[in-house]
Amino acid sequence: MKKKMFNFQPRHWSIRWKLTSMAMLTTAxxxxxxxxxxxxxxxxxxxxxxxxxxxxxxxxxxxxxTAAIAFNQAEDATSILSTLRFNSSIRAACIYDxxxxxxxxYVASANELKCPxxxxxxxxxFSANAIETHRTVKLDGKPVGTIYIRSDLRxxxxxxxxxxxxxxxxxxxxxGTGLLLIRRLQRSVSTPIVxxxxxxxxxxxxxxxxxxxxxxxxxxxxxxxxxxxHMLDGxxxxxxxxxTHLKELRSARDELEARVEExxxxxxxxxxxxxAEMEHRQEAERKRAEMQxxxxxxxxxxxxxxxxxxxxxxxxxxxxSVNVSTQIVxxxxxxxxxxxxxxxxxxxxxxxxxxxxxxxxDPKGKTLPTFFGKLATALAHEHDAILxxxxxxxxxxxxxREIVAMQQSLSKVSGVATEVSLGDLIEDAIKIxxxxxxxxxxxxxxxxxxxxxxVVDRHKVLQVLIxxxxxxxxxxxxxxxxxxKMRIKGRVEDKMxxxxxxxxxxGISPEQMTRIFAFxxxxxxxxxxxxxxxxxxxxxxxxxxxxAFSEGPGKGATFTLEIPIVKEEAHVS
Amino acid sequence: MKHRRGILLAAILGLGALNVAAAQTRxxxxxxxxxxxxxxxxxxxxxxxxxxxxxxxxxxxxxxxxDGAGPWESLNAALDGKTVKGHKVVVKRLSAGAIGKCQxxxxxxxxxxDLEAVIKSLGTASVLTIGDSSRFTSAGGVIAFYLEDQKxxxxxxxxxxxxxxxxxxxxxxxxxxxxxx
Numbered sequence: 153m154k155k156k157m158f159n160f161q162p163r164h165w166s167i168r169w170k171l172t173s174m175a176m177l178t179t180a181x182x183x184x185x186x187x188x189x190x191x192x193x194x195x196x197x198x199x200x201x202x203x204x205x206x207x208x209x210x211x212x213x214x215x216x217x218t219a220a221i222a223f224n225q226a227e228d229a230t231s232i233l234s235t236l237r238f239n240s241s242i243r244a245a246c247i248y249d250x251x252x253x254x255x256x257x258y259v260a261s262a263n264e265l266k267c268p269x270x271x272x273x274x275x276x277x278f279s280a281n282a283i284e285t286h287r288t289v290k291l292d293g294k295p296v297g298t299i300y301i302r303s304d305l306r307x308x309x310x311x312x313x314x315x316x317x318x319x320x321x322x323x324x325x326x327x328g329t330g331l332l333l334i335r336r337l338q339r340s341v342s343t344p345i346v347x348x349x350x351x352x353x354x355x356x357x358x359x360x361x362x363x364x365x366x367x368x369x370x371x372x373x374x375x376x377x378x379x380x381x382h383m384l385d386g387x388x389x390x391x392x393x394x395x396t397h398l399k400e401l402r403s404a405r406d407e408l409e410a411r412v413e414e415x416x417x418x419x420x421x422x423x424x425x426x427x428a429e430m431e432h433r434q435e436a437e438r439k440r441a442e443m444q445x446x447x448x449x450x451x452x453x454x455x456x457x458x459x460x461x462x463x464x465x466x467x468x469x470x471x472x473s474v475n476v477s478t479q480i481v482x483x484x485x486x487x488x489x490x491x492x493x494x495x496x497x498x499x500x501x502x503x504x505x506x507x508x509x510x511x512x513x514d515p516k517g518k519t520l521p522t523f524f525g526k527l528a529t530a531l532a533h534e535h536d537a538i539l540x541x542x543x544x545x546x547x548x549x550x551x552x553r554e555i556v557a558m559q560q561s562l563s564k565v566s567g568v569a570t571e572v573s574l575g576d577l578i579e580d581a582i583k584i585x586x587x588x589x590x591x592x593x594x595x596x597x598x599x600x601x602x603x604x605x606x607v608v609d610r611h612k613v614l615q616v617l618i619x620x621x622x623x624x625x626x627x628x629x630x631x632x633x634x635x636x637k638m639r640i641k642g643r644v645e646d647k648m649x650x651x652x653x654x655x656x657x658x659g660i661s662p663e664q665m666t667r668i669f670a671f672x673x674x675x676x677x678x679x680x681x682x683x684x685x686x687x688x689x690x691x692x693x694x695x696x697x698x699x700a701f702s703e704g705p706g707k708g709a710t711f712t713l714e715i716p717i718v719k720e721e722a723h724v725s
Numbered sequence: 726m727k728h729r730r731g732i733l734l735a736a737i738l739g740l741g742a743l744n745v746a747a748a749q750t751r752x753x754x755x756x757x758x759x760x761x762x763x764x765x766x767x768x769x770x771x772x773x774x775x776x777x778x779x780x781x782x783x784x785x786x787x788x789x790x791x792d793g794a795g796p797w798e799s800l801n802a803a804l805d806g807k808t809v810k811g812h813k814v815v816v817k818r819l820s821a822g823a824i825g826k827c828q829x830x831x832x833x834x835x836x837x838x839d840l841e842a843v844i845k846s847l848g849t850a851s852v853l854t855i856g857d858s859s860r861f862t863s864a865g866g867v868i869a870f871y872l873e874d875q876k877x878x879x880x881x882x883x884x885x886x887x888x889x890x891x892x893x894x895x896x897x898x899x900x901x902x903x904x905x906x
Contacts, residue, residue, distance in 0.1 A: 219896035222767040228900055292770045292809060 167345045171338040172331070179330040180323070187319045194315060198308045202283055203276045206301055209236070210287035214299045217247055218289055221255060221297035229256030241307055243282070246271075246300040247289075255297065271298035281305050344368035348377050361388040444671070467555055469587060470548045477545045484538050489530045496523060555583075570610050574642050575602020577610065578651070581617035582640075585625055592629040593636055600642030606649060606717060612694055613651075613715070616687045620653045620698075620711045623683065626676060627657025627709060644717065648696070652712045660702035660709050668700050691715065758796055760877050761870055762803035765831065765855060768868060769809040771897035774828060775890040778851045779812055786812035787827040789819040791843060794833025795857070832856035832866065840864050851890050862906050867891065871902075882906050 162170065213232060220228035229247045233256055236242050245258040246267035257267045276285040287299040351365040361384050365377040503510035503517065510517040582589065582596060589596065621638070628636040639654040660668060667673045669688040674681035684698075691698040696715030702708065769786070779786060788804055790797040800816060807814040819825060821835070821843050829852065832840055836858040844854060844865045854866040861869035862882040867889060869880045881901040886893050 216896070219767075219771060219894065219900050222770065223764060223900050225900050291767075 166342075167349075168338060168342040171342055172334050175334040175338065176327065176330060179334075180327060183323050183326050187323065191312070191315055191319070195308070195312060198311055199278065199283075202303065202305065202308060203285070206276060206283055206285040206303055207287070209239070209242070210285050210299045210301055213245065213247075213301070214287050214289040217256075217299070218291050218296065221247060221249055221289055222291055224249060224255070226256050230258070232256075233258035236301075239303075241303045241305075242301060243304055244300075244302045248298040248300070250296050252298070265302070267300060271300055274298075278305075281309070341373070344373040344377070348373065348380060352380065355384065361391060447671075463555055467552050469590075470551045470555070474545055474548045474552075477541045477548070481538050481541045481545075484534055484541070488534055489527055492523075493527055493531075496520060496527070568609065569607050571605065571607050572610050573602060574600055574604035574606055574644075574649075577606065577608070577613060578602075578617065578640055578642060581614055581621055584614075584618050585621050588622070588625050592625055594625055594628055595635065595637040597637060597639040599639055600651075604642070604644055606644075608649065608715065608717065609694060612690045613713070616690050616698060616713050617651065617653075619683045619687045620713065623711070624653050624655040624657060624709075627659075628655045629657075631657045631706075647717055648714055649717050650712060650714050652710055654708065654710045656708040658709075659705045659707040660700060661705045665700065665702065669698070755796075755799065757877065758799045759803065761857075762800040764870070764877065764879065765800060765829070766804055766807060766809070766814075768853065768855065768897070769814070769829065771894035772853055772886075773892035773894075774853075775851050779810065779828060782811050784812060785815040786810070786829070788814055788816045788829040788831065789824065789827035790816060790831050791819055791821050791824070791833065791835055793821065793839070794831055794835055797831070797833070800831060827852060829853045829855065832858070832861070834858070836860065840866075847889075849888055849890070853889070853891055854885070862904050865906070867893075868901070878902065880904055 162173070165173070213236070217229050217232045219225070220232060233245050233247065236245050236258055237260070240260075242258075243260045243264050244267060246254060247256040248271045249255045252270045254267055254269075259266075272284075272286050274286050274288045276283055282302055282304050284300070284302045287301075288295045289297040289299060347368070348365050351363055355361060355363050364381050364384065367374050367377045367381075499516065499520070500507070500510075503514070511520060512518070578598070578600060579602075621640075624638050628638060635656075637656060639652075641650075641652040641654065643650050664673075664675070669684050671681060671685040673684070684700075688698045691713055694715040696713065699712045699714070701710045701712070765788070769788075786809055788800070790800060797816070797818065804814045805816045817825075817827065819827065819830070821839060824830065824843060824846055830843070830847070832843060832854060834857055835843065840856065840858055840861065841864045847854070853868070854861075855868045855870075856866045857870050858864070858866075859869070859871065862880055862885065865882070865885050865888075867882055867885045869882070871878055871880060879901050880903075881893060881898060882904050883893070883898075884905040
């Protein structure tokens with residue numbers, strides 16, 4: 153059956169209907185089987201009876217006709233057969249002699265089938281609507297002939313048809329009675345179950361666990377009802393427990409929520425503070441960066457000014473010499489004996505007609521050769537002096553060019569290691585500071601091998617050295633020492649270049665020492681606190697360091713630049 | 726042997742089924758004789774001898790044929806060697822003057838004083854007498870053949886049978902013309 157056909161599916165039926173249908177089905181099946189069985193039994197028994205009757209008839213006819221057969225007396229045999237007419241179900245009867253030849257026959261009606269031409273072996277055979285019996289007739293134990301009788305089965309069929317009519321009536325009657333009985337009897341089973349189901353439905357619909365099923369008795373349904381009630385008790389108890397727990401949980405949750413809110417507020421506050429702090433710090437950072445940028449810019453400008461000052465100072469010094477030389481040349485040319493030569497020449501022109509006379513006779517003329525000799529000596533002397541001054545001038549102008557070229561080379565962008573000798577490197581640094589050094593009358597003691605070859609970032613090293621020498625210059629300048637001196641020591645050891653600038657200047661106090669490389673620290677009136685800071689950074693960029701050492705104020709100081717030259721050497725080789 | 730005899734019997738019975746009239750029209754006396762021989766064998770089956778007459782099982786049932794009774798070859802062929810009621814049938818030719826021990830006596834064409842003498846000689850002995858004579862029963866014989874509508878019929882003398890203490894089956898009587906002489 154399909155699931156949609158709700159009514160036909162027994163599992164959807166009510167208990168009452170199930171019980172009824174079960175009982176009725178059982179009754180119907182049992183009755184049906186009984187009826188069918190009985191019909192089969194009746195049929196078999198009737199057939200048996202008919203067969204027996206037929207056998208008896210054959211036996212009787214056979215006995216009666218033995219002599220007739222033996223003596224071949226057809227009339228007698230026929231007359232014996234004619235007695236069969238009283239039995240309406242016999243349709244035909246025949247007697248055969250020992251050879252199977254028909255001796256006598258009887259037929260119930262003219263349209264009846266004829267006797268078979270030859271008898272068959274002894275026995276009864278049922279066909280659809282007839283029974284045929286052959287019976288051998290014996291005389292003194294020997295077969296002498298055969299009796300054949302054919303009967304229709306009208307008795308059998310009439311009996312069966314009667315049965316077929318009565319059976320449904322019996323079935324109906326039994327079914328009706330059964331229905332009445334089961335309707336009454338099934339109540340004892342279905343009513344308690346239906347009641348229990350009703351209670352369960354009420355409980356589930358109303359969610360009322362206080363309802364209880366009525367116990368119908370001590371059978372299984374009673375046990376079920378009891379178990380159900382017990383279960384309801386359990387559910388109710390659990391319900392109450394859950395209710396209590398739920399209440400506790402709810403209050404705990406509320407408390408937790410309050411705490412969380414409180415905590416959240418705290419955190420929010422803290423967060424706000426943090427935010428403000430951060431903004432504050434960012435602002436400070438920004439300001440600091442701005443300041444630094446400003447400072448860097450200022451120091452760059454200042455540095456440029458320093459460089460410019462140095463250049464101008466140096467150039468100015470040279471220009472003094474140039475100026476002096478120029479004055480000397482000017483004076484020399486101004487006081488030249490060229491005018492006297494011109495007067496002598498004029499004199500000679502006037503006496504061009506009588507040159508010989510004039511030179512020989514005139515007193516003035518007579519002095520002229522001597523005069524020319526002396527003049528030549530004076531002019532030669534003058535020429536030498538001027539030439540010497542012009543040489544000095546050229547040298548000074550070359551110096552100026554050199555200074556300018558140095559400045560240009562320093563301002564080149566670097567970062568690339570170049571080949572340079574230790575002497576050139578240190579001399580360049582000194583040369584930049586030469587004006588200041590000579591002004592402060594500082595003696596420089598050179599303690600290095602100028603020919604030591606190096607491959608370094610010249611600009612960065614120079615930047616550090618210039619700065620350190622400049623600082624030393626100021627340190628010794630401010631010192632009370634009578635002899636202002638500075639020692640520059642350069643060594644290459646263990647693939648490290650170390651250049652130490654040692655002065656006998658003002659020295660560094662321990663508290664200054666801690667901040668000496670810090671940005672913005674300065675002791676100079678016009679300082680920016682940028683020089684050492686940037687020098688230290690440059691040293692670090694070179695992969696080395698810049699260290700300061702001082703025994704204390706007034707005891708001088710030593711700045712040591714230490715950078716590796718490993719890579720550079722490898723590069724060079 | 727047995728098989729051949731069966732065929733022979735069947736042939737005889739089959740011939741018996743034929744119309745006797747047809748046999749007569751063909752004037753075949755031999756056929757009539759054969760039918761009668763078959764009848765004789767049948768008679769033996771429907772007649773009960775008094776106890777002890779037939780003797781023990783291994784004793785033969787003697788069918789005697791009186792000299793001058795006519796052709797008896799067919800009778801010999803029909804009966805000799807057959808078994809009736811557990812006894813072997815033996816056909817014997819007997820002299821009319823000295824009828825020895827027998828259970829059946831066929832007199833055949835014997836008639837007149839000879840017949841009467843023979844029957845008389847038997848007395849009340851349990852001997853089934855069979856004959857062709859029209860006066861056979863009157864002479865005291867038990868079963869006599871006669872022709873009716875050209876068919877072989879027989880007459881039974883019930884009184885003679887009772888005298889000889891022979892029980893004749895009702896079935897046989899039903900077929901016969903019964904007389905009491």
